[in-house]
Amino acid sequence: MLNLYNEHVLPDSIRQDKTWARQLYAVSLLYSVMLQRRKYGACGWSTSFDLDFTDWNTCTGYIKNICDQARDSPEFSDPANMIKVTRALTVLVDLFERGKLCFVDSGCLGTLYESPCTNRTLQTHVSETFSHFSS
Amino acid sequence: MIEQAVRGMLGEVLLGGLIGDFWDHRVLKTLLGTIMTPGTLSSERSFDDLIPGCRMPEDATYQNFVASIEEIPEPDSSVLLGLSINAEHLHRVDSCQQIIAGLSELVPNVAAPVPRCTLLLLCMNVGV
Numbered sequence: 430m431l432n433l434y435n436e437h438v439l440p441d442s443i444r445q446d447k448t449w450a451r452q453l454y455a456v457s458l459l460y461s462v463m464l465q466r467r468k469y470g471a472c473g474w475s476t477s478f479d480l481d482f483t484d485w486n487t488c489t490g491y492i493k494n495i496c497d498q499a500r501d502s503p504e505f506s507d508p509a510n511m512i513k514v515t516r517a518l519t520v521l522v523d524l525f526e527r528g529k530l531c532f533v534d535s536g537c538l539g540t541l542y543e544s545p546c547t548n549r550t551l552q553t554h555v556s557e558t559f560s561h562f563s564s
Numbered sequence: 565m566i567e568q569a570v571r572g573m574l575g576e577v578l579l580g581g582l583i584g585d586f587w588d589h590r591v592l593k594t595l596l597g598t599i600m601t602p603g604t605l606s607s608e609r610s611f612d613d614l615i616p617g618c619r620m621p622e623d624a625t626y627q628n629f630v631a632s633i634e635e636i637p638e639p640d641s642s643v644l645l646g647l648s649i650n651a652e653h654l655h656r657v658d659s660c661q662q663i664i665a666g667l668s669e670l671v672p673n674v675a676a677p678v679p680r681c682t683l684l685l686l687c688m689n690v691g692v
Contacts, residue, residue: 430633430636431630431633431634434626434629434630434633435630438626440626443624443625443626443629444625444626447624448566450624450629451620451624452566452567452570452600454620454621454629454632455599455600455620456570456574456600458599458615458618459574459579459595459596459599459600462595462599462644462645462646463579463592463595465645466645466646466647468655469642469645469647469651469652469654469655470654470655470658472642472647472648472650472651472654472655473645473647473651474583474585474588474591475585475587475588476583476584476585476588478582478583478584478588479582480579480582484578484579484582487578488574488578488579491570491573491578492570495566495569495570496566499566
């Protein structure tokens with residue numbers, strides 16, 4: 430955790446946005462705990478999975494975006510809107526990045542699930558996003 | 565409410581998406597629920613549930629954050645990671661086994677042949 434702060438966190442960015450600074454501290458703590466638990470093998474995590482600096486970077490980038498948007502746009506800071514927008518954006522970006530989507534039959538989305546993990550992620554995205562928009 | 569959105573995204577997508585096991589996913593959600601709460605983020609509550617003595621700095625400056633991290637006691641202890649103390653013991657035994665196995669491979673002619681049960685007993689003693 431100290432390495433993250435010494436090597437990858439700019440003091441200026443913390444000075445500018447206190448909300449993000451607190452979120453950054455929390456997510457760095459979470460990332461460090463997740464990383465250290467891997468050292469304990471099956472006691473830490475039942476199954477092994479890839480976790481590295483890029484994941485921390487992605488998380489902090491996402492949090493930075495959401496904090497910036499909440500600060501700049503009053504409508505966005507409304508909780509309902511914020512969750513809708515972030516989920517909608519993320520589902521689109523995530524789906525396109527994965528490149529595993531294809532159109533099936535009459536415009537239905539079909540996915541080529543390769544792992545239960547991917548399956549669950551996509552299902553969560555879609556169900557959460559569309560349930561919020563339909564309500 | 566930012567915390568809620570962040571918890572959802574991290575738990576289900578950004579970090580949760582990496583984890584395939586159901587029980588591991590529950591652990592992640594619990595960790596998120598412990599670490600990323602409105603209370604902990606506003607320094608009203610400490611992270612005592614997980615790490616005793618660890619608290620969000622009241623004045624959010626870079627120096628305070630670094631000082632707060634440096635105050636965390638024994639960062640590698642299994643208890644601080646929400647694990648049992650036995651996990652630490654097992655980890656040490658495992659490490660000892662790996663070292664001794666490595667030594668045997670490095671110097672096969674020098675190392676005396678030791679029965680496996682004796683080796684395991686030795687590792688457990690060293691691990692303790």
